[in-house]
Amino acid sequence: MVMPGEQEGVHNVFSGQATYVIQARDVGDIHFHGVPGETPQDRAARELARVVHAQWRDEAGMRGLSGTAKLAVRWVADWGLADHRQNVGGDLSGTGNGLADLAAAFRALPERRLVILGGPGAGKTSLAVMLTLELLRTRGTEQPVPVILLAASWDPRREHFDTWLARRVREEYAGESDALDRQRIRELVRDRRLIPVVDGLDELPQPVRAEALTGLNRALTDGTPLILTSRTAEYAEVVTDHDVLRSAAVIRAQPVPAATAAEHLRATSHPQRSGRWEPVLTALADHPDGPLATALSSPLMLWLARTAYGEPTANPAELVDEALFPDPATIERHLLDALIPAVFRTGPPSPDQPRPVRDWGPDRARRWLGFLAAHLTRLHTRELGWWELHRAKLPSVLKAPVLIVTYFLLMWAMNTLTTWYAGSDPFQAFTVAVGSTMALMFGLMGGMIAQVALLGKGDLPRRPARLFGRRRAHVPGPVALIFLLAPLVMFLLRDQPALALGLTLPGLLVLLVGMPGNSARVAGPRALLRGEQASTVLGVLLVSPAVGAIAAAFIAPIAGLPSALGTVLVGGAGATAVVLLLSPWSRWLLAKVALAGTGRLPWSVLTFLEDARRAGVLRQVGGVYQFRHARLQARLAATSGIAEQSAAPVTSALAPEEEPQAVRFHGYTGMLLRRGQPRNYVLPWSFALIWIIIITTEHGWGEQGAWLTVGFFVILPLILDLVAPPTARRRAEMYLDRQSIRVTTRRRHFELPWSDVAQVAVRDFEPPIGGPRSDQRMLHLRLSPTSAAGRRIRVNRSGWFPIWSLGEGPVPPELEHALARFAGERWTPPEPDGE
Template identity: 30%
Template sequence: MGTWGRRASAAVGAIALLSGVVLPVRSALEKGWGDVDPGGLAVASVGLAIALVGLWTARRRYDSAEVAAGLARSVVRVEQEAFAQLLGGDVNGVIDLSFTADMTGRVRGATATGRLEDVVSFYRGLTPGRVVVTGTPAPPGAGVAGDAGAGKTLTALALVIGLARARADGEPVQVPVRLTATSWPGGTIEDWLARELEQAWKQKRAQARLLLEAQLVLPVIDGVDELDPGDAPGPGSRAAALMAEVNRYQLGTAPAPVVLTCRRLQYEALEHGQVPARTMALVRLDRVSPAQARAFLEHRVADTSVGRAAWQPVLDALDPLASASVTAVRPEATALRRALDTPWRLTLAATVYHPATGRQPADLLTRAGNGTLHQHLLTHYIDAAVTATPGPGAAAVPALDPAKTRQVLTVLARYLHANAAGRTEQGRALSSSDLVLHDLWPLVKARAIRLQDVLLTVLLNCGAWVAFGRALPEQPSKSWMSLTGALLLVIALSCVEAGAWPVPRPLRMPRLSTVFGLRSVAEELAGTVWGPTLLGAVGGAYFAARGQMRSGILAGAGYGGAVGLAYGLVFALIMCLSMNSHVPRTDPGSPLRGDLVGGLVAGALFGTTTGLVYRLVADPGAALATGLASGLALGLGGRAWTRYTIFRLHVRGRLPWRLASFLRRCQQAGLLRTAGPAWQFRHRELQEHLAVAPPP
């Protein structure tokens, strides 16, 4: 709730206090205390509480340093996990990549070269802190082109973790927030950051605005090359549009700090089209040296006597200076050194030729020599990752069927590949890299799925309407029906409004043992309770004035206010259970589970309250039916979980029913990675291979 909302709650509370205390006291002085309306006093006490809470929360101010430090701690926790995923769970196996930097525009830096372990100090020495991370294209004869798998995301993660740790320790640096380029909705960098802070990092809207106004957030945009199909994005591409926003992104009168990652070929195309990011330090990651490749494999797969014996021909070929073997001078050894000169390809080789697969590592030399190695590694990566024993630090992986895994991942890869052409649905560009469960429904029959979801919401609300009408006595039915109809209309319109892209609303009750948790609950109470209470009081007074209640106007206001208070407390509790808790989503499957639980709890609370209220004017059976119908309408109508369930019914046979569990196991096997609320393929090359290549 914003400042104006808190001030409004204080004002309305004061009005309720005035009407509920002053008027009854005046009546008591004139007619005697025996005629004091208890309903009015009840509303008065509620008004007093709302006024006090509203006045207190209206003075609430967030400290930007405190909010930034909390966000930084969350970033460290989440991105350290992502960093470990990229390394297959073995953080000791990281390759200390080297890089060179070219300064363009007005960027100044202390050094022009460095290594991965120095990337944080290198960045902090830049003025302004604007960086594009690219790779070095593969040399001729490597069997592949470009700089795919050079370690751009790994470098960005190392920078993010280092800067976030510095901010968490109190140093005056911006908090880095990693953004997936394909999730850019269009518009400004500030709006994109605000949405990401609220949805992925669970910041309250006021806190996100505070961080952005103080310019304490560093956007780290990963995968600019994935915005458009092909290798040459031109002036009319999404990448060019994003670069224009990056150039408009300012800190005062100077270009604002920003970090980008992009493949070298695509970024050169933007430069040739005169649409690159301006005033940047262009960081170019070097290829992995043979000595680094040998050290990686020695640690990863040749750390035992049996493993070393099997991998010895490969180790000799990779580093001829460390071995006098004749293998090192063969032509295929030279080809192997060119083919395994990125972290991603080394990971492919170590996985596909893991001892559990039964393949002989010496085959790498043969395939490197005839130019088939890279495609061979991509083709067999899935079955090898599923079969191989988890690496150090990795969780045990439940059984996955290699053929079924390939089939399901191929469906998802082809969907993402089709989105790369710029597909849109309900005004939103579909991501070409992110697998967000509640956003997968456009994969098949998008219009039919959305229509069925809307129809279900309408049916649920119509069922509640019928139950309301049947539960009411005949005399005051028109008045009660108009009131309940208005309430249902609000719910129905809300469901329809959110129906284009439902967002999960999981249960996340703030910790009441903390000052922040108590303040958050107080804000929700102050911002939610007064509305239904005031509406109920006005409605009760209106019905009493029309003679449809046996009590006076003031008593009618008191009784109506009591009913409104009950609903207000229920809505406030639902809001408290659904509020941000500053716990970022690290499991992409958790929001939907939380949305289901949240819907059931909200429906149960609302339905119980409705049933109890209607028991005052209806028989028990009718009140029970009314409570059930209203609870189902609120709990299931327009929910992200409902849309996702309809989607699963449409893809039975193509995708597993327990899709979240399947994707989680693929992540544990090293086939997928997480990026905020989404799963992504471990590497773009794997996704593109599955999208276009026939099965083995």
């Protein structure tokens, strides 16, 4: 029914109670339209904003950046390192500490690009975190979402910025959210609905910083926002030598004034114990430029001071004792060293704490954290994942002996099980032994094929796939093609479908039940460990029976059903051991036993890491941990005695008024080994050996396919070595004094008096036997013409002898200072442009 004045097909319906009801669409020139529904991209942006806010809100609380007594990081505009004012299109002049004003000024910039600079511990990251939270707090529905990411995870030489941004957002923040799938995140990046907050440009190697800045400028099209943090000196260097970040304003985090530091300490101290801080507050007021005020001008040091002296028995008044702490550097070292005893206390915890930090003891906690810091420094990373601990030195050394011992134990166990099953029947014992050995080889081959397929995934833990659920296993296209073609080729060449099935099915099952994720950040560390354990168990349950059944299919026509059943039993047990040995879980267990057994880590590693996070030493980002501050990691690594490129004076470190008479440096001779590594040959040559055994037992050397298969696996590592740079490095110690320079490795001792050295310089690595130069740099010596050491030293074509690796970074200041002192005029400092 159409009412008078109503268009046909239009129905006005109301149900309920109301005083007035007005139903209209067009009233004169006023048109009413319904609110458009939320798109999938809008949901993804909203969910991402929620996740980012939750994660960094907690981090701000741990840093003391939230609450009524939060520390405000002041800033000042720096147009000397910014783009032209007309290109920036806005003004950030002046000094400020209001986040609302900074967020509004940032949004008012036409391109919304900002660089935050500052010295070590000056509060760059803190300011970026607070600005991110303020942008999220005042964000409108259509405004972009700020996401904080570490610059150290980006290699601009291999990955476009947009590709890296989408990958890292998915890894850091997506989790199991349905709204944040791969496609939606790519759309958010494409449509410029993200504000990348890239933290730590200075943490990239020196030659890479310029490429990163170039990559950013290439990716920053019109309307692309960005916030970048860096140390001032490193950013000034790359801007001077290359280019500015286009259309970006620059601000510098300012030191905390003494009055602000005093007020912050007063506001955050215990009300009944605030009197203990009076000597410190008085010193800050009376000497605003003194050593204590200079040290506490860093937000990091302020946080350390109130954390280290927050206990009832702590006495902050000792900080004003100039006999103990004569300069800011001594105060900073003391505060860094005092953090661990302050947060890892002895004795029972308070019963009022819902999740107290356990009584690990400060000495053990320092030793364990020092080992972890040195381990991360050695790997050139800040991210600690439990699945990478097997890369530590001790587990790496133990891998081969453990495998050998395990192999003999496995052979003994299989022989014992075969004898028990076959009893006194020698023929059955023989056939069961042959079948179980074949099953073991199938399992080994499948496991190694899976390892080859996962080379691009590194050591990432796996998560069990639901074969019929939403999170199905994703086998890469090339890998799937290999698994499909390999059985067909082997069937055509050998006419043995069971053999083809036995060599490919185990590896395929291993991949199907648990492919590593694209990142280890989608879940917490314990969830990742449980996922790896579940994947391993699921692999055992699927692979072992399948391998045993395939091997039994070979034996049954020859030896009958009893031998086939024995093959399933014994061969399945052997395959189970192989699946376990080749899993990341086994490498984790080896690392845990080796490191905990020698006191380098506790037995409850994950529990300790969680307590360190709760205590404020570490922070958790998904499945990995990071030291809360890079300086804390560097200090712990240095005190552990095995930190790379760390200088340790032979004399006491607490005597700054005296120059040390000698200095030691821990690092490497040579470059990163890329050629001739045994691990590059073990896997393919193991394949070749297995094929040789199979072909020999079947007298199949006359077939062309046999030669091709064996030859391929033999030649493969040789080809890979040819395309890799000829580099090698060994851990070493370099000792400098006024008489000589000495380098010591585990196998070699080298010493030259300064009288035999004509020049010391930093140069690109050039192999002594020729070949292309490397992009990595080394400290080189040129011998004097009268040196008698020339006959035993192998120099390169330019007459230089490389002795010390500098990687891709600059010369450490400690090393440059020591060379200037001890080498004198022989030392040629690198040019400012790095050449």
